[in-house]
Amino acid sequence: MNQLKSIFIAVAMTGASFSAAAVAQDDSATLTLSFTGIAEQEGAVMGVLVDSEDAYNDKAAPLRMIMIKADKAEIATQLAGLKPGRYAIKSFHDIDGDGQMGTNPYGMPTEPFAFSNNAVGNMGPAKWAEAAFEIKAGDNAHSIEIK
Amino acid sequence: MTNLDRRQFLGTSLIIGAAVITPDMALAGASPAGWALGVADVEADVPQEALTLVQGKVPVGLSTTLFRNGPAKFRRGDSASGHWFDGDGLVRRWRVEGGKATLAARFVDTPKRRLEAKLNAMVQPGFGSPRRNGAVINGPDDTNAANTSVMVAGGQLYALWEGGSATMLDAATLATQGPKTFRRDLKQMPFSAHPHVDRDGTVWNFGGNGQNTYVWKLNPDGSLAKAEMIALDRNSYFHDFTTTARHLIFVLQPWVQEEFKFPLSTGMSWKPELGTQVLVVDKDDFSKRRVFELPAFSFFHLAAGWEESDGTIRFDGCLEANPTFGQKSASALLRGQHIKAPTPMLTQIVLRPDGKAEMQTTRVAAEFPASDQRMAGLARRFTTHVTGYRNTPFPHAIAKWDWQKGRDDKHDFGDDHLVEEFLFVANGAGERDGWLIGTTLNLKAQKTELHLLNAAKLSDGPVATWQASLPLPLGFHGTIG
Numbered sequence: 001m002n003q004l005k006s007i008f009i010a011v012a013m014t015g016a017s018f019s020a021a022a023v024a025q026d027d028s029a030t031l032t033l034s035f036t037g038i039a040e041q042e043g044a045v046m047g048v049l050v051d052s053e054d055a056y057n058d059k060a061a062p063l064r065m066i067m068i069k070a071d072k073a074e075i076a077t078q079l080a081g082l083k084p085g086r087y088a089i090k091s092f093h094d095i096d097g098d099g100q101m102g103t104n105p106y107g108m109p110t111e112p113f114a115f116s117n118n119a120v121g122n123m124g125p126a127k128w129a130e131a132a133f134e135i136k137a138g139d140n141a142h143s144i145e146i147k
Numbered sequence: 148m149t150n151l152d153r154r155q156f157l158g159t160s161l162i163i164g165a166a167v168i169t170p171d172m173a174l175a176g177a178s179p180a181g182w183a184l185g186v187a188d189v190e191a192d193v194p195q196e197a198l199t200l201v202q203g204k205v206p207v208g209l210s211t212t213l214f215r216n217g218p219a220k221f222r223r224g225d226s227a228s229g230h231w232f233d234g235d236g237l238v239r240r241w242r243v244e245g246g247k248a249t250l251a252a253r254f255v256d257t258p259k260r261r262l263e264a265k266l267n268a269m270v271q272p273g274f275g276s277p278r279r280n281g282a283v284i285n286g287p288d289d290t291n292a293a294n295t296s297v298m299v300a301g302g303q304l305y306a307l308w309e310g311g312s313a314t315m316l317d318a319a320t321l322a323t324q325g326p327k328t329f330r331r332d333l334k335q336m337p338f339s340a341h342p343h344v345d346r347d348g349t350v351w352n353f354g355g356n357g358q359n360t361y362v363w364k365l366n367p368d369g370s371l372a373k374a375e376m377i378a379l380d381r382n383s384y385f386h387d388f389t390t391t392a393r394h395l396i397f398v399l400q401p402w403v404q405e406e407f408k409f410p411l412s413t414g415m416s417w418k419p420e421l422g423t424q425v426l427v428v429d430k431d432d433f434s435k436r437r438v439f440e441l442p443a444f445s446f447f448h449l450a451a452g453w454e455e456s457d458g459t460i461r462f463d464g465c466l467e468a469n470p471t472f473g474q475k476s477a478s479a480l481l482r483g484q485h486i487k488a489p490t491p492m493l494t495q496i497v498l499r500p501d502g503k504a505e506m507q508t509t510r511v512a513a514e515f516p517a518s519d520q521r522m523a524g525l526a527r528r529f530t531t532h533v534t535g536y537r538n539t540p541f542p543h544a545i546a547k548w549d550w551q552k553g554r555d556d557k558h559d560f561g562d563d564h565l566v567e568e569f570l571f572v573a574n575g576a577g578e579r580d581g582w583l584i585g586t587t588l589n590l591k592a593q594k595t596e597l598h599l600l601n602a603a604k605l606s607d608g609p610v611a612t613w614q615a616s617l618p619l620p621l622g623f624h625g626t627i628g
Binding site: 095096102104105106108109110120121122123 | 285361
């Protein structure tokens with residue numbers, strides 16, 4: 001049964017993922033990112049914005065770190081200075097505020113998590129191809145239900 | 148159903164059966180013919196109905212509720228579950244009150260059932276079912292069939308499975324309330340279908356098997372008292388465990404998990420050369436443990452255990468020579484095939500203080516062992532069990548084994564009845580002072596029946612028998628609510 005840990009989903013988002021510094025951007029695309037369906041209104045929604053499949057799969061540093069106080073059922077933040085292109089988001093709701101996605105003794109996630117496009121994983125995190133979305137020049141909006 | 152699915156489905160049957168199976172034959176269980184009615188599909192919830200008293204007299208003042216669970220939906224579109232253990236759980240509430248009896252039944256509303264209804268296909272993997280196109284698995288509860296047993300703890304009704312969370316149900320409406328998380332960090336931890344309850348109401352259970360199992364202790368009010376991982380000595384698969392007043396007992400059969408894959412049972416191997424081990428763990432200190440060695444046997448169910456003054460431990464179980472039933476026969480049932488498997492035999496296991504262990508068989512075929520819950524942890528005289536295995540894969544009789552006299556008190560319902568688990572309802576201080584309540588599927592009438600027998604004399608036959616308006620497939624386990 002403890003093999004479930006390696007077989008079922010393990011959204012790898014350790015504290016290390018968040019050490020990557022934001023890279024300065026020239027371009028002016030803006031993303032209004034919202035999270036809905038927050039059942040337990042405490043802690044924060046943590047996430048990473050990535051701009052490549054490698055970064056999505058933890059083989060390269062993420063572009064931005066996201067941290068939004070989870071004090072309402074629906075929360076949002078603005079990410080400015082983005083280049084138009086393909087992006088994806090991996091997120092989890094850090095209810096207990098320990099900075100890590102909680103897992104049960106068999107390694108299953110115990111805190112809500114979600115991917116952009118509300119892409120659903122299957123025996124592992126959602127794939128880049130399903131989670132990637134387009135950010136165009138100007139204002140963009142993306143909403144993720146986190147449960 | 149895709150061709151791939153059909154090939155997979157037939158592939159399994161071709162391996163285990165010599166006969167040439169056509170797709171139509173492979174789904175013969177879908178049509179209510181003979182014993183296959185016991186594994187037929189139920190299409191809709193059953194609103195509460197009054198049962199018809201067809202025989203006998205209802206004892207005055209009897210008021211009891213029997214909750215039962217069992218798989219009742221195995222087929223969607225052209226696809227089918229690969230195993231009896233993998234159908235959707237249908238919780239049934241049988242109630243006797245004021246001289247009348249009622250039935251209500253409702254499917255547990257699981258992510259598995261919702262997904263499969265939407266796809267009109269059985270896609271989620273299980274004990275003997277493959278993972279098919281369209282399957283979505285992000286954790287154990289995505290495959291939770293909630294189909295094995297029920298528990299009432301702290302006034303809350305639960306549907307139980309063995310690989311995921313207990314599912315909370317509203318006892319009044321049988322509506323699904325969702326998976327139970329006993330503590331936030333224990334979300335989706337498996338809570339098996341065989342909790343054992345101390346006389347004070349303390350609940351012991353395990354979750355998961357492999358190199359470790361997770362031990363649950365609930366207070367009589369249903370709240371979490373203790374939860375801890377314990378190491379096992381081998382990657383044994385087990386469906387049940389047992390307890391004494393002071394110990395938890397894990398029987399580690401040599402049906403071992405060698406890899407994790409779907410269907411789960413295909414990752415398990417029968418290795419009789421390893422023998423069977425019995426791990427005894429102190430309830431108050433999980434680090435205090437002893438291991439006993441026995442010859443190889445397989446099993447699903449154990450009855451309550453006890454300690455004697457010199458430290459000898461006794462418990463009984465329904466032991467099989469090998470796991471053919473779980474490996475092959477229980478899959479073949481859904482295709483209308485009866486593959487003979489070793490008959491489970493009621494056997495007492497004795498663990499001596501000097502470290503020696505022995506098995507004392509009754510030579511009586513038995514499954515679904517049950518006993519007077521008030522005797523939990525105490526030396527007891529009787530074990531109730533189904534028996535009468537003949538021409539069908541299912542039992543035809545109910546019996547009560549007397550360990551003191553070494554004999555069965557039995558009632559055979561006849562070839563037309565497939566007999567399910569019966570439970571004891573006390574009406575006095577003694578182990579025989581009360582009734583056995585349980586159900587049979589009447590193949591001739593094509594209806595499920597509720598029976599009440601005098602626990603002191605089963606051979607007299609039912610004191611009262613009620614008939615439902617419809618047949619329900621055979622269930623697994625129940626509880627008195």
